[in-house]
Amino acid sequence: MACLATFKTTSAALMFERTCRKSGIAARIAPVPRKLSSSCGLACEFPCDMRKDVEAVAAEKKISVAGYHDVTEE
Secondary structure (H helix, E strand, O other): OEEEEEOOOHHHHHHHHHHHHHOOOOOEEEEOOOOOOOOOOEEEEEEHHHHHHHHHHHHHOOOOOOEEEEEOOO
């Protein structure tokens, strides 16, 4: 299962992805699924089992995340 972080700005999504990767967390930019909404249309996908680490990294670097979502492959 994958998780997504959504953002209000493109720059926040890109910073989030870069910060996660530097911290050893597999993350990649992805479009926001239609069932979710985001102002910038970009999300960042990461493994759900890393969610606590991801949230800690985002908080430490003061990256504004609009929301965290559990999504399943369809």
